[in-house]
Amino acid sequence: MTRRYAALVLAFISAQCGSVGILPAFAQSASDTSLVIGTVRESDLVPNAAGTGWKTGEFALTLQPEASIRIDLESNDFDPTLRVYEIRNGRRFDIAENDDFGDSLSSRIRFTSANGGDFVIAVDAVFMLDEKAGRARFRLSVANEERRALPPPKPLDMTESMTGTFAERDEADDDAGLVQRYAFRAEAGQRIVLDIAALPSVKIGSEPPSLPELELHRADQPGIELELPAKRRTATAARAMTILPGAGDYILVVRQSERRPGTSYRLGAKLWSVAPQTARALRVGETKAGEFTFADPQTNGDFGEDPQRLYQEWSLPVRRGQALRLELCGADSLDAMIQLLGSTAIGDRLLAQADDLPGDQVASCGLARRNSVLDLTIRDNGVLRVLVSPLRDVGPYTLVVREREVPLASAAPGR
DSSP states (O other): OHHHHHHHHHHHHHHHHHTTTOOOGGGSOTTOOEEOTTOEEEEEOOBOTTSSSBOOEEEEEEEOTTEEEEEEEEESSEEEEEEEEEEETTEEEEEEEESOBSBTTEEEEEEEESSOEEEEEEEEEEEESOTTTOOOEEEEEEEEOOOOOOOOOEEOOSSSOEEEEOOGGGBOTTSSSEEEEEEEEEOTTEEEEEEEEEOOOSSTTOOOOOOOEEEEEETTEEEEEEOOOEEEEOSSEEEEEEEOSSSEEEEEEEEETTOOTTOEEEEEEEEEEOOOOOOEEOOTTOEEEEEOOTTSOBOTTTTSSSSSOBOEEEEEEEOTTOEEEEEEEEGGGOOEEEEEEEEBTTBTSOOEEESSOTTOEESSSOEEEOOSEEEEEEOSSEEEEEEEEESSOOOEEEEEEEEOOOOHHHHSOOO
16 A cells, blocks of 8 residues: 555656656656756766776757756766767767866757657766776756757858957857857758958957957757867868758857957858769879869768868770879969779789879778879779869869879889
8 A cells, every 4th residue: 555655646746746747756766867957967987898998978868849958977986978969760969078077077069859759868987096096976857947049040141241249148048158059041052162261360469369269050950069170270260161051051159269359350151062073084194273162072971081081083095004193283382182992804903003102002091192203013904083172272273184104124024
């Protein structure tokens, strides 16, 4: 009778609190891995099998649409990292991450779930402060939060540069400096190119403002930041670009983390429709002219260590025994690179070899060189895929391929 009475009381409390999404902390067992808004969880991370650290602590959280929450992680023993993943169709999508809030023992994440759903809150230990103790005790809390309504984003001008000035009213709703937002619409297969520069302060003796950061989001997924790699950056200016992940509305956030109202920046933006790449014919003895533009495709890291690198492709038939020199010259000191991929009738057989560095060989894996001149010895019949890429700016270039005279002793191809 006592157990039945206790169960009825607990069910009544759950029903009353469930209507507002709050469940008292005592209603969760210590072994439960779920979180509810309004609860505080104290726990330890479990050491990994090697004894070199801890396993990630994970907690499930379900949110209603338009729920705005604040997640706080505190520890007395370790430097924590806090991550939030959204579960969609059984897969995890990274929503937010923070490994430092105020001091090295705390983390905080604020976010709004537009559509609601299931989430995973992950706790990691970055560094053990007391290795002898071996403890990784933490306190995790989730709370509702009233978020200040942001002003509507300004339209992003794609025809000419814009000037923006940060003000006190631009305080970010996530406590991370000052932000100004811009809205634009893109079609499928478009690349956005952004140039931003910090403008000097008009106040005499004031420190120069730092360069604002750029963040890109889909309008319907404001909590997910899209990749926007910088292709050129100095202390006061930067260029960033990316191919957008589909047609739709986007939000560009210009963020000043140091909170200096009155400082200004200049922002330029342009959309380019990316054309599919087709290899152009190249023959030994020819000089070809080309021009890099922002409509060129990008490598996405497939052909080297630099992701999202623009490229153009040339197709060069070669035969066994040739000694070739490739020269790439950019106008106005354009900095560019040559990359070679090979195809032969017998798959991955060695097709070409760089003369200055014998270890640089062209099979299916290819080779990449920033040299403007590349000497090759052709080891087999086949076709060289010659990829040329600008390292920073776009512009015209010339590509020359010619045969070299080599001493007879080194002219015979080897294996």
